[in-house]
Amino acid sequence: MDPNDFIRHLPDDILHHIISLLPFKSAVRTSFLSTHWKHLWKEALLDSVHDVITIEAAITAITSFVDDFDTRHRPRNKWGLIFELGHGRGSLVASISSNSSLKLDFSAGKQEFPMPFDLFLKLNLAPPNRLSRRYMFDWLLEENHPSQREQPPSNTMSVKSLHLISVSHLSNMAVSSLVPKLPFLRSLTIAKCNGLQSLQIKEAKGLRKLVVLDCPHLQSLSFEGSSLKSFRYRGNLVSFRFRGKCKTTVLFGATVGSSWKTSWLISDKVL
Structure with a gap:
């Protein structure tokens, strides 16, 4: 060990404080510095929740956290939650960045022998020409809540990017219930x-x-939409089905047997 490497000898409490002063993306990148730094950003920037029994309860807490994310009273260094789930279900890490990107990581609860499941997401997304907040309430009244005109829109609606990592058969129903709220x-x-x-x-x-990316048991993928601009897939060859008129750029990589083959398709044609 380098005797002049003072950072290596700093206690974790001080490292947490240093990380909390960084921009969110820079703080996350510290996880690549070493094995010891891998989880420091989570300990510094995410609140730990130990009394959550089910994933459904965790999703409810995440929704509430995102709703309050833009409030003035939120501590600047609190960017998410770590849920220690009971009954051997591991943990769930939920983080949201300042650019309205929400990440749900179930990898800590990944099972050694995963049970097969299907994931159905009915997004109910607003049309792309109605992105601004001033249209949000009108769209909700028009599409989903015609009898609830007195209710203001939730800040959860501002999430524009969602990352789902290691969703399992235990968590897919909870995730499916969250996505329509975005x-x-x-x-x-x-x-x-x-x-x-x-x-x-x-x-x-x-x-x-x-x-x-990297869903080894996936056999089929079906998509219905009209505004898709970019589609990227990496994994085994599967059955694809697209419905709707989309001008799309496609990046496709697939494994065939033990070999890896990548093909590129840049297209202005309607899928």
Whole structure:
């Protein structure tokens, strides 16, 4: 060890304080410095919740956290939650960045032998020409809540990018209930979901970017939408089905047997 490496010998409490002063993205990047730094940013920037029994309760708490994210009284260094789930379900890490990107990471609860499941997401997204907040309430009245005119819109609606990591058969129903509450979602990433056999996305009117990575048991992917601009897929060859008129740029990589093959398709044609 370098005797002049003073940072290595600092206690974690001081390292947490240093990380809390960094911009969110820079703080997350410290996880690549070493094994010891891998989880320091989570300990510094995320609140730990120990009394959550079910994933459904965690999703409710996440929704409440995102609703209050833009309030003036939120501590500047609190960017998410870590849920220690009971009954051997591991933990869930939820973080939200300042650019309205929400990340749900279930990897700590990943099972050794994942059970097969299907993921159905009915997005109910707002059309892309109605993105501004001044249209949000009108759209909600028109599309979903015709009898609730007195209720103001929730800040949850401001989430525009969602990353789902290691969703399992235990958590897919809770995730499916959360996604429709994000009608201004423009980017969706689904990664490392062991056991996921089919992915069906419907009513994605305003979704512009879809990324699906490293879901080894996936067999079919179905998408219905009209505004998709970019689609990226990496994994085994699967059955794809797209419905709707989309001018899309596609990046596709797939494994065939033990080899890796990548093909690029840049297209202005309507899918």
